[in-house]
Amino acid sequence: MSALLSKLLLFISIPVLFYGKSHEYKHPFHVSTTEIAYNTKSKSLEITCRIFTDDFETILNQRFKKKIDLSAKNQAKEMNALVKSYVTTNLKFVVDGKSVEPNYIGFENDHEATNIYLEIENIAAFKKLAVSNGILYDLFDDQMNILHVEKNGARKSTKINFPDKQMIINF
Template identity: 55%
Template sequence: MRKLKYTLLFLCCAFFSVKAGIKHPLHVSTTEVNFNAKDKTLEISCKIFSDDFEAILAKLYKQKTDLSNPNMKGTMDELVKKYLLSHLQLKANGKAVAMNYIGFEIDHEATNIYLEVEKVAAIKSVEVNDSILYDMFDDQMSIVHVVKGSNRKSTKILYPEKKFTANF
């Protein structure tokens, strides 16, 4: 009976914390890089908590942010592109590659961002330099996946580390 009381107390506190708008305690983003051999491209997707992402965009670029507001889509696209291209860099086979910003979409509490690298004939290695939200949190964690066919390499990068290299 005592255990049940503590469980109910915990659930009530958790519920009211969420209702009160208390921020989530976990600062994590994910980045996935997929090699598309058919199209000879690297397809990149990033997932970031929307509240954290809006906060860093507002802080850095000193303007109002609202990623879910359709009237601000053009402005938000520019800020998202600027931020991502300065906080995420890739090297394919030891050479820096230029990423093309495709766009973003809101998925519940997260923002998904899409980028692409064209004209990648083959992949032997991919180096990811990821500092997403490092200018906001010193406990930031980045989960990185690099996929080539059925071969998947994954890691967890903890602040202040930034780099991961996947060799195939």
């Protein structure tokens, strides 16, 4: 009886290993990348946030209780509103101790990732940039978020893992 029970448990557990949670999410790492470039001419921070599209659609679906298809051209206006709402709720910026709001520019799909574009205007110069990033924390407890900041040819990077949200770059 013990051998039969062992075989039965093995038979049940193999499909769970292959078709459980890992099947829902097609990649083994949960990561987003936020790149910020300081544009000296326009005195602005140009921001690109890159998120795996399947993960992003999953969290938007859960958050807004709607069918999400970021590639549907006929739903572009609605998808833009949902993307803007999620990103501006989960990505906050403080420049030299002052909270600043980004302008949402839009998003585009790039193969398996979604690029979201933001801009913060009227930044004459800065020494310290703090970013609070909770993107996909409401979906994964192993989420990693990476930040790259480029200013006057210098590039600095940092990363955080769930549950930490605060990233600070000093120039």
